[in-house]
Amino acid sequence: MKFTDGYWQLRPGVSVLRPGTVESVEPDERGFTVFAPAGQITGRGDTLNRPVVTVRFFSPAPGVVGVTIGHHSGGLPREPHFGLSTDGEHQVTVDITGITASLTTGELTARVALIDGWRVEFLHGDRLITASTARSVGIVTDGEGRRHVHERLALGVGETVYGLGERFGPFVKNGQTVDIWNADGGTASEQAYKNVPFYLSSAGYGVFVDHPEHVSFEVGSEVVAQNQFSVEGQSLTYHVIDGPTPKDVLRRYTALTGRPARVPAWSYGLWLSTSFTTSYDEKTVTEFVDGMAERDLPLSVFHFDCFWMRQFHWVDFVWDPATFPDPEGMLRRLHERDLKVCVWINPYIAQRSYLFEEGRQAGYLVRNPDGSVWQWDKWQAGMALVDFTNPDAVRWFTGKLKVLLDMGVDCFKTDFGERIPTDVVWHDGSDPQRMHNYYSYLYNKAVFELLETERGEGEAVVFARSATTGGQQFPVHWGGDCESTFVAMAESLRGGLSLASSGFGYWSHDIGGFEGTPDPAVFKRWIAFGLLSSHSRLHGSGSYRVPWAYDEEAVDVLRHFTRLKLSLMPYLAATAEEAHRDGIPMMRPMIVEFPDDPAAAHLDRQYMLGSDVLVAPVLSADGQVTYYVPAGTWTHLVTGAQLTGPAWVTEKHEFDSLPVLVRPGAVIPFGARSDRPDYEWADGVRLRLYAPAEGQRQRVRIPSPGEGPGAEFEVSFRDGVATAELVAGESSAYHCVVAGTEVAGR
Incomplete structure (x- = not known):
């Protein structure tokens, strides 16, 4: 949601309270709270009729700093909340001097300036990753009298932002307004079925806004150099999640919000x-x-x-x-x-379904304020909604x-x-x-x-x-x-x-x-x-x-x-x-695997399937595809053809082919069967090495489709010869292949 008219003015009817110089800091066992009046305090009279912005800093989990910005705190509790896996035992260091107050967890520090106006710096070690500055925090009253709270975190030069759910527009979110609000809008609009108030930054951190309701993001779209997020109400809670790599951020984020279950x-x-x-x-x-x-x-x-x-x-x-x-x-x-x-x-109960009357009488359907069952005709005639609360x-x-x-x-x-x-x-x-x-x-x-x-x-x-x-x-x-x-x-x-x-x-x-x-x-x-x-x-x-x-x-x-x-x-x-x-996804944006390659930042027509296989779908009838190959010698998974990157490549593929390249030095285990997915994956496995380096040695772990132990191999390449040794688990047979030529194994 935009509150400003350009950089200098507010939109008609909008007023904003902003924290001025910090008046005091109160430490607690796991963090501290900052009290910042909306304006400068030069004398006792300035404490009258003066709103105070209250900002609490805490750490719910290792490498995560939480921030709650509040105005009036007397409101009634609002449910539901996201269920977070917090850790109250991890190391947190609080340091308050006359100049700064800081909270450190792992390599992540939030440092608040206590003099010369509002400034909060978030650092990975000594490196500044983002900041909240003088005009970042706002307690907003809009033209209709509604209250909002916003925060704006700085975007660095060349910094790119990703995530915010399953969004079908530009992959890089910079310059976009994103509303976190689930909608049945198809894949050709700005709406999304899966809205997630979390973004991943190329600068080595993530931000999770801990609100299940509507969250509005202005990703460099209201203030070009800042990512703004806002919610309606009197408080806003967000978490800065440390990296330094995208994988590190995703590990910490999913440790906090839940990891994907195994599937059959x-x-x-x-x-x-x-x-x-x-x-x-x-x-x-x-x-x-x-x-x-x-x-x-x-x-x-x-x-x-x-x-x-x-x-x-x-x-x-x-x-x-x-x-x-x-x-x-x-x-x-x-x-x-x-x-x-x-x-x-689906969770919708048509009026003609026998479940409608069952649910109505038992109180299992969502109700209107007058106690009647909520209904409409969109999708199914007279449909109601199961109340999962x-x-x-x-x-x-x-x-x-x-x-x-x-x-x-x-x-x-x-x-x-x-x-x-x-x-x-x-x-x-x-x-x-x-x-x-x-x-x-x-x-x-x-x-x-x-x-x-x-x-x-x-x-x-x-x-x-x-x-x-x-x-x-x-x-x-x-x-x-x-x-x-x-x-x-x-x-x-x-x-x-x-x-x-x-x-x-x-x-x-x-x-x-x-x-x-x-x-x-x-x-x-x-x-x-x-x-x-x-x-x-x-x-x-x-x-x-x-x-x-x-x-x-x-x-x-x-x-x-x-x-x-x-x-x-x-x-x-x-x-x-x-x-x-x-919590590292199976299908990965190139930026997740290659965060230090500037060319990977905007790639949205290819991806990594796991850590070692690059896939570039062909998106044209004539079979022509242009894709990016990162540094090193990459090998086509099927044909064995090799390409050396970094390079942009344009190729033409028949319908039974597309660019599927294997990372230099990778070991890809191929199963002995191709007629079903649920076979013993380690039995008869072929461990195929792609462009191995002399002296390379690595472990390859293959799980079991059931409750078996799976298998773990140590694969080595020396003097042009590849070998594999079973070091744990079970495998009835296995062998190694380099560039399609069997050289060793059992």
């Missing part, structure tokens, strides 16, 4: 959907599954979209008897073909889902959850503004925890559209409703990169696009992108996404990239373990 091995395989408004029944499903098998296309999951239920009844969780007369038998037959089953759900409503809703699990369903696509009203009353008294974004967290948490309870830890997975801070704990998330064009493919990738910059470890998208029917060229190019993402789903709106509906070449392209992904499962599984353990 089978979820990494290919998912095939009925699509949305297409006509389908069990015969259609069987034809699709048969068609995939006949064409030797490995399939892991079959997804039933909305119309598995009767029209106007969404959701009642009852199979449409006209199209699926024997759901238990059908699910059993799909399981006999070694397939998992996903069904579409009511524990009994959660048990009621998940109890209906458990019936489906007992029937044979394996997981859920948790669609919607963005259009949440703000003129309603919640069971637990939550503030409606704060619940708008937070609803997505409660909704996906309820479903994910049911799956963990019923299927076991590590066996739960959802396909979620809406999210906010903390939602990364309940994977997987997909990119929502995009069009079926190359432009939409590029905007989807930008959304995924932004979400990865916001602490989300896994991400997917609709292969071929959702709206419309893709041209065969778009579909085939999207296949390559989709199978080189963490999760891969064929899904559309009004048309099927089986490859033979496009052309026979699409069948071959899908087979090629599906088998490539499945053969990469040892590498992908290790990458996924890093996402779960450290």
Whole structure:
């Protein structure tokens, strides 16, 4: 939200209180509080009729400094709050002199000037990373009498900002106004399904604004040299998160807000959907599954979209008897073909659903202030909203889902959850503004925890559209409703990169696009992108996404990239373990892996899949693609062709190819199978070295798809010979390859 008219003036009706010189500092056990009157105090009379800005500095976790800016503190508590994993035992050093007050945790220090006006410096060691200066803090009253608090943190020369959720516009957020407010806006607007009040800076830090309600960011768009964020109310809390690398920031941020859960091995395989408004029944499903098998296309999951239920009844969780007369038998037959089953759900209860009256009578639906059930006709006629702040409503809703699990369903696509009203009353008294974004967290948490309870830890997975801070704990998330064009493919990738910059470890998208029917060229190019993402789903709106509906070449392209992904499962599984353990996403912006390379700062048409594989999707019908190769000798994953960077490269690729390059010196473990994702990844593994350096030695850890120990190898390269030694765990067979030539192993 903008408050100024240019740099010097305020907008009409706006007034601002700003902290002047610090009047006093009060230390406490874990931090200190600064009292700064709005103006200079030259005598006792200046203390009268003088507002005071109160700013508390504290440290909720190692390498994190929290700041709370407040004016009047007598307001009623507002719920909900983000659930943060704080650490009250870590080392915090407070030092107050006559000139400064500072708080240090790890290598991060917040230093407040106590004389000569308002200034707060945030330093990594001795290096200034950002600052709050004289005009940064504002207690604002707007033209309608509403109160706001803003902070502005300095942006350095060349500093770039990323994240703020899954945003489909420019990947670098500088110059943008970003509203943290979940919306069902598709992928072609400034709105976003997944809004996260956290940004990652190329200067080696992150900032998390600890407010679930609407947060407005002006990223160098109100004051060019500052990143402003503001909330309505009398206080603002934010956390500066130390680096110095983007990975360090993401580790600390996800330690504070939650790490992604492990997901089952089978979820990494290919998912095939009925699509949305297409006509389908069990015969259609069987034809699709048969068609995939006949064409030797490995399939892991079959997804039933909305119309598995009767029209106007969404959701009642009852199979449409006209199209699926024997759901238990059908699910059993799909399981006999070694397939998992996903069904579409959402938290909206149509008036025609039998659940509406159940929920109304029990008080499980969100209500208007007069006690009536909140309803509207957008999406489903007379639909209501499940109140997930009511524990009994959660048990009621998940109890209906458990019936489906007992029937044979394996997981859920948790669609919607963005259009949440703000003129309603919640069971637990939550503030409606704060619940708008937070609803997505409660909704996906309820479903994910049911799956963990019923299927076991590590066996739960959802396909979620809406999210906010903390939602990364309940994977997987997909990119929502995009069009079926190359432009939409590029905007989807930008959304995924932004979400990865916001602490989300896994991400997917609709292969071929959702709206419309893709041209065969778009579909085939999207296949390559989709199978080189963490999760891969064929899904559309009004048309099927089986490859033979496009052309026979699409069948071959899908087979090629599906088998490539499945053969990469040892590498992908290790990458996924890093996402779960450290909060480092599987699909990574180039800036995350190469923060010191200036060319990486603006790259949004390529990414790193894990730490060692560079992917540049082809976004044109003619196969031409231009991408950036960082320093060193990079090797094409499949062909073995080598490129030396740093360099910009333009190439032309057929539909069965795209730039997939391996980092110099990397060891990529290839699995022995390419027909399914859930095999023993360490058995028969091929450890392939790419452009190794003389004397190179490194450990390669391959997890197990189940409860086994996995395997750990020590790989060495000396005198032109590569060797691998099993140093932990189990592997029935393994061998090493350098540039496609077997040189040693067992």
